[in-house]
Amino acid sequence: MIVIKKVADTSGSMADPQAAAWKSIKPTALTLIPTPIGNQPTPYTKTAWKDRKIGAVSAAELRVAHDGQTIFVRLNWDDITENREIEDAEIFPDAAGVLWPISSEAAINTMGAEHQGVNAWQWKANEESGRSVSAFGTGSSEPNGDSIDAQAQRTAKGWAVVIARKLVAEGDAEHSVKLAEGNRTRLGVAIWEGSNGERAGYKAFTENWIDVEIATA
Amino acid sequence: MGTLTQSQRQLAWVFDLNKCIGCQTCSVACKVLWPGEDPGTETMWWMTVNTQPGRGMPRDWESMGGGYADGKLQLGRRPSAEEIGGGWDFNYDEVLRGGRGRDAYLHVTSGNSTWGMNWDEDEGGGRYPNSYFFYLPRLCAHCTRPACVEACPHDAIFKREDDGLVLINETSCRGDGACIEACPYKKIDFNALRGVSQKCIGCFPRIDHGVAPACVRQCPGRAAFVGFLDDESSAVHKLVRQWNVAIPLHPEFGVEPNVYYVPPLAPGPIKPDGSLDENGSRIPLEYLESQFGAAVHTALATLKAELDKRRRGESSQLLDTLILYQWKEALGHLERDPADIDWRSEATKGGRS
Numbered sequence: 001m002i003v004i005k006k007v008a009d010t011s012g013s014m015a016d017p018q019a020a021a022w023k024s025i026k027p028t029a030l031t032l033i034p035t036p037i038g039n040q041p042t043p044y045t046k047t048a049w050k051d052r053k054i055g056a057v058s059a060a061e062l063r064v065a066h067d068g069q070t071i072f073v074r075l076n077w078d079d080i081t082e083n084r085e086i087e088d089a090e091i092f093p094d095a096a097g098v099l100w101p102i103s104s105e106a107a108i109n110t111m112g113a114e115h116q117g118v119n120a121w122q123w124k125a126n127e128e129s130g131r132s133v134s135a136f137g138t139g140s141s142e143p144n145g146d147s148i149d150a151q152a153q154r155t156a157k158g159w160a161v162v163i164a165r166k167l168v169a170e171g172d173a174e175h176s177v178k179l180a181e182g183n184r185t186r187l188g189v190a191i192w193e194g195s196n197g198e199r200a201g202y203k204a205f206t207e208n209w210i211d212v213e214i215a216t217a
Numbered sequence: 218m219g220t221l222t223q224s225q226r227q228l229a230w231v232f233d234l235n236k237c238i239g240c241q242t243c244s245v246a247c248k249v250l251w252p253g254e255d256p257g258t259e260t261m262w263w264m265t266v267n268t269q270p271g272r273g274m275p276r277d278w279e280s281m282g283g284g285y286a287d288g289k290l291q292l293g294r295r296p297s298a299e300e301i302g303g304g305w306d307f308n309y310d311e312v313l314r315g316g317r318g319r320d321a322y323l324h325v326t327s328g329n330s331t332w333g334m335n336w337d338e339d340e341g342g343g344r345y346p347n348s349y350f351f352y353l354p355r356l357c358a359h360c361t362r363p364a365c366v367e368a369c370p371h372d373a374i375f376k377r378e379d380d381g382l383v384l385i386n387e388t389s390c391r392g393d394g395a396c397i398e399a400c401p402y403k404k405i406d407f408n409a410l411r412g413v414s415q416k417c418i419g420c421f422p423r424i425d426h427g428v429a430p431a432c433v434r435q436c437p438g439r440a441a442f443v444g445f446l447d448d449e450s451s452a453v454h455k456l457v458r459q460w461n462v463a464i465p466l467h468p469e470f471g472v473e474p475n476v477y478y479v480p481p482l483a484p485g486p487i488k489p490d491g492s493l494d495e496n497g498s499r500i501p502l503e504y505l506e507s508q509f510g511a512a513v514h515t516a517l518a519t520l521k522a523e524l525d526k527r528r529r530g531e532s533s534q535l536l537d538t539l540i541l542y543q544w545k546e547a548l549g550h551l552e553r554d555p556a557d558i559d560w561r562s563e564a565t566k567g568g569r570s
Contacts, residue, residue, distance in 0.1 A: 044290045044368035044399050086392065086409055088297035126412065139370045142389060200370045200393040 001211045004064045014072045017160035025063040032204035041139025055204030056193035072164045079158035083194030084125045090197035093126040099188040100177035108188045111135040119177040123150035134175040144175040224381035229475040231463040236440035239352035243432035257410030260303040263417040266354045270342040275300040284401030285471030293398040302332030351481040357404045357417035358474030368399035382419035401470035427553040439541040444549020451549040468510040
């Protein structure tokens with residue numbers, strides 16, 4: 001269980017991955033595994049990567065905090081290749097995402113299912129702002145219109161990224177995760193390594209949901 | 218995901234390769250109307266005309282994979298930016314509007330392309346005096362079995378029920394490029410700026426208003442036809458279904474394309490003694506078979522038989538259809554003049570008029 005501390009973020013600086021305030025948040029070490037090839041959504045995407053290694057990033061550090069208004073998810077991981085664009089020869093932008101269950105029964109490894117939605121907040125190195133999508137099973141993700149702030153910085157070893165959203169979602173309860181102080185929920189993390197051609201279902205992810213509690217203080 | 222709805226009707230194109238003169242009017246009509254030259258679309262040509270035999274565009278696209286074999290999707294790859302190529306910018310403003318009279322000459326101001334559309338124009342094949350070439354117009358084939366639809370991990374590509382046009386929903390597209398890999402004709406482009414795949418839209422807003430696609434309507438050589446395959450009065454139906462002289466390019470790709478070609482007839486080769494071999498073909502039949510499959514032989518035989526009829530003074534409905542005395546007969550009843558339409562008011566109505 002990760003307790004998501006409430007911090008006084010008067011300047012809104014926690015959206016910055018290098019903000020000093022992050023030093024007071026305890027990191028959680030994450031182990032990421034490749035997405036199973038059988039979970040790829042189409043026969044083509046199953047076949048295309050059957051002999052390729054999915055999920056080049058196997059570890060990351062997670063820190064989460066909120067200030068009563070906004071929840072900030074900070075991820076950092078090692079990545080010597082900085083991929084900011086879609087390029088020739090199977091290079092895609094590095095990316096990261098945090099996944100929340102909209103319905104408590106939603107499965108993480110299938111991105112939810114019909115009537116069991118999940119909500120992902122994503123950062124992509126070639127996009128200026130973050131993106132929020134809802135999904136009801138693999139391959140079904142659609143933008144849900146929620147505003148996501150995503151800021152990234154290169155570190156000595158790789159990336160540090162903060163993905164943030166207001167606790168109160170703009171979208172409806174079917175497509176957007178509802179978060180509030182005092183609530184318990186779960187989250188998952190995914191990282192795409194662009195130099196390995198990773199995009200869409202080709203990624204590394206936390207195999208199991210991580211329990212979290214949004215603290216009131 | 219990747220769900221294919223079969224269409225009630227199918228719109229199809231026919232290009233008569235005996236009439237295509239490679240003027241690129243179709244390519245330019247499409248380029249100007251749709252992808253334009255906005256950032257992200259500069260090198261996009263949804264309609265291309267290339268010289269055959271040739272390496273095509275993207276360069277060597279025929280060896281990039283995709284499509285189906287034995288009913289299974291085949292792996293393909295995305296063409297690189299270099300294989301797609303581009304063009305150059307010239308100092309047109311300086312020369313044409315710069316007021317410098319004869320002191321300014323046209324020169325390249327930027328661009329370092331090493332390939333582009335119709336790069337190997339008119340090189341063709343064979344050796345003098347038996348050299349040969351023909352032009353091959355290509356657009357998205359709006360396939361009956363589109364590999365792109367099945368490949369897309371986001372269900373962003375669909376086939377319209379009313380006319381079988383294959384369209385990309387750019388809202389759902391995430392730019393993963395599986396469609397580009399899976400398309401055996403390599404007729405899907407990538408807009409790196411918007412992060413989405415883009416391709417020929419079959420001029421669907423025009424179709425919805427009874428207007429033929431720009432590539433067909435603008436063809437000065439009367440070499441292009443469009444129509445619904447089940448419309449027995451359309452030239453497309455007659456050429457594809459009745460006479461079997463219009464056949465698909467690379468049928469072995471397995472996607473059942475809806476762009477068809479009347480294969481090129483050629484004069485006989487010139488023999489070493491300078492006489493004409495009237496029974497032979499200057500375009501090697503093996504080459505045509507490698508492009509259009511075995512059906513090319515019966516198509517050519519039918520064309521020759523009908524030509525012989527006309528030479529004997531008889532009439533030929535097939536040749537009349539191909540000659541296209543009335544150009545609007547190429548349009549498959551999509552005859553409306555786009556200039557007669559108030560697009561601002563009709564755009565909101567949708568539906569055919």
